[in-house]
Amino acid sequence: MVERINTTAAMVAHMAPSRSTTPDQLARLIDVHLGELREELPNWMLAPSPVAGRGVFATRDIAAGELIFRERALVVGPTARKGSQLNTCVCCHRLLGAKQFLCPHRCTLPVCGECADSEAHHNECAHFQRWQPKDLSEECKELSPTGEPVDVVNPLSLRILTAVRVFYLSKEQRALVDAMQANAERGYRQEIIKAAQCFRKFPTTDKPFMDQLFRVVGVLNTNAFEAPCRVDGHESLLRGLFPLTAIMNHECTPNASHYFENGRLAVVRAARDIPKGGEITTTYTKILWSNLTRGIFLKMTKYFVCNCDRCNDNSENGTYLSALFCREQGCKGLVIPVQTKTLQPDWRCLSCENVFPHAKMARYQDFALNTINNRINTCSVRDMIHFINELCPRFCPPSNYVLIEAKLNVIWRMTRIGAEEYTPEELAHKDRYREEILAILHKLGAGECTLKKLINEEIQ
Ligand SMILES: C[S@@+](CC[C@H](N)C(=O)[O-])C[C@H]1O[C@@H](n2cnc3c(N)ncnc32)[C@H](O)[C@@H]1O
Structure with a gap:
């Protein structure tokens, strides 16, 4: 059963940061997150990295092609990038109709009829309603050639959804988010400031909440992947947080490769032989770039x-x-x-x-x-x-x-x-x-x- 949280203050209290997660605590949080996907004797472990912060290391020799780990997303949401089809259900990622696709409960998120009343959508729907989204459909009515009302989504409010979903994770899952690196970049604040303008009652003066939100967005921008997802032939890109995959540091020709299965499962394999004790790396760029x-x-x-x-x-x-x-x-x-x-x-x-x-x-x-x-x-x-x-x-x-x-x-x-x-x-x-x-x-x-x-x- 998903926990119901009804006020911003309750959300913040529930999201209290644990500033100094020890390596052991981080390893335990990752184990809990992996659940049944955690191997009994993993061929990887977490340790401080000479490259940067924490990294993932081989506990034994790993051969090229060998599976290192599989991991489900801790949280996903729409990337809402330029060119994305915004009429995609935020829960099941199916393509929705072209004209009317917003939640009937007026949270202004695109959602299919089935997901609108689902447990998965409940909290975020109530949450967006509380913030009172500005309804763009009325303002943009004249854009429809026939004058019919056409649903309009603001990509800026849609992109903030992944961060909102973090607030509804379990206590341990949120401790894991809190243990992740968040680069302090002013541009990330812009993402929130712009999203805030899409709502009438965004709690911009609630400093503890805003601090939490800035950190969560920092974690997402530092660690989240864009994972392709295909449902009924419709392809969308999800903004997914895969904490273990994200802890791998970058190398321009890495010794491991990662790919995603339907946006929600990350698979990491050795690209080359990795000796016991070697750091397992991935790439954050395209491999053919100069x-x-x-x-x-x-x-x-x-x-x-x-x-x-x-x-x-x-x-x-x-x-x-x-x-x-x-x-x-x-x-x-x-x-x-x-x-x-x-x-x-x-x-x-x-x-x-x-x-x-x-x-x-x-x-x-x-x-x-x-x-x-x-x-x-x-x-x-x-x-x-x-x-x-x-x-x-x-x-x-x-x-x-x-x-x-x-x-x-x-x-x-x-x-x-x-x-x-x-x-x-x-x-x-x-x-x-x-x-x-x-x-x-x-x-x-x-x-x-x-x-x-x-x-x-x-x-x-
Ligand atoms: C997703 S995190 C990787 C995990 C991070 N080491 C940790 O302790 O959580 C990405 C950040 O790690 C650091 N990083 C990753 N690869 C690096 C590299 N090759 N050189 C320098 N810093 C790196 C950078 O600060 C980057 O923004």
């Missing part, structure tokens, strides 16, 4: 600078994923960043040895990125293959990560269910792209990573 792109992403979204071997090698294990063409007239050499420990390096040509300032090369990289991404968004697969093979080589070296990602996009589109028929020549290009990407993953030492599995098993 050093600079990963560095900027980690700095801007996770607030740290990675210092792994791959980040410290400006040839990027010989993959030259950052490389651009030399800007010197007549030279078609490859230019790569010189220094590795800065996000604004000088760039040097491997042929003529000329050095270029970062600003110039960053503009060139942006041009390549925008040109290729514009094509991806607007071109058919057939035109994309022509563009990649005939036009890209004029301005972008074949090793550049943007071009590699474009090839991955072509493979992906060609193997989608319901994709059109392709000529033998087009299929041969697809196979060549596959081989190229597998060779890059091999050079990176990525082992049995998720992308390799995807390329070999699903997008052949």
Whole structure:
């Protein structure tokens, strides 16, 4: 039975923080959370990490491909990202009708008829009602071409739902949330301030509650994953907190890979052999991104600078994923960043040895990125293959990560269910792209990573 909490004060009292969770307490909370998914003798353990904070470590040798753990989400909710279909039930994640899909109890959350009266929706429904959401449907009536009322969801209030759900977890589950790292980032406050504007009675003056909420949102932004979920053919992205998966620290070519089953189960496997005592790592970025792109992403979204071997090698294990063409007239050499420990390096040509300032090369990289991404968004697969093979080589070296990602996009589109028929020549290009990407993953030492599995098993 879900506990019913009726006032903000009761929620806060129920959510009292335990500031200093010891490693033993954290391990116990994780065990309780794993429940029957916890192995009797796990091949992992939690320990302080030389990389950052706590980490996950191998208790014995683990072979590549071996299962490390499976974990159910502690809490999930809608990501409500740009481009998400907001008319998706917040409980069962089914696609709802296009016009009327909001909860009949006027909490303004999109929910199906069955879930509207379910135990799972009860607390959050009452909670949103108490905050008195502003009803956008009335204001946006004129947007409907027929003048009929059309339900409208504010993505900002929808995104706060995962945080609200944290307040209704059990005491031990909330102690686990409280034991997780929360980066203190001012941008996270904006998320709450903007959400507050969607309600008439958001308790903005209730400092203890707001402090709790800021911390919960900090925990979510530091640790939550975007986990794909498919229900009746409808795909949505869930914002899911998987505490054990989240405790794994980042490495740009990690020794473990994680994937999600229907948004609610995380599965972690060894990508390479991991020796007893070794830290088990995962990646917070895309594996094919260049050093600079990963560095900027980690700095801007996770607030740290990675210092792994791959980040410290400006040839990027010989993959030259950052490389651009030399800007010197007549030279078609490859230019790569010189220094590795800065996000604004000088760039040097491997042929003529000329050095270029970062600003110039960053503009060139942006041009390549925008040109290729514009094509991806607007071109058919057939035109994309022509563009990649005939036009890209004029301005972008074949090793550049943007071009590699474009090839991955072509493979992906060609193997989608319901994709059109392709000529033998087009299929041969697809196979060549596959081989190229597998060779890059091999050079990176990525082992049995998720992308390799995807390329070999699903997008052949
Ligand atoms: C999801 S937490 C990882 C678990 C964290 N170590 C803990 O003790 O809870 C993500 C945070 O861990 C730290 N972190 C993870 N990988 C790192 C790395 N390779 N280098 C530096 N900091 C890292 C960063 O502060 C990052 O924002």
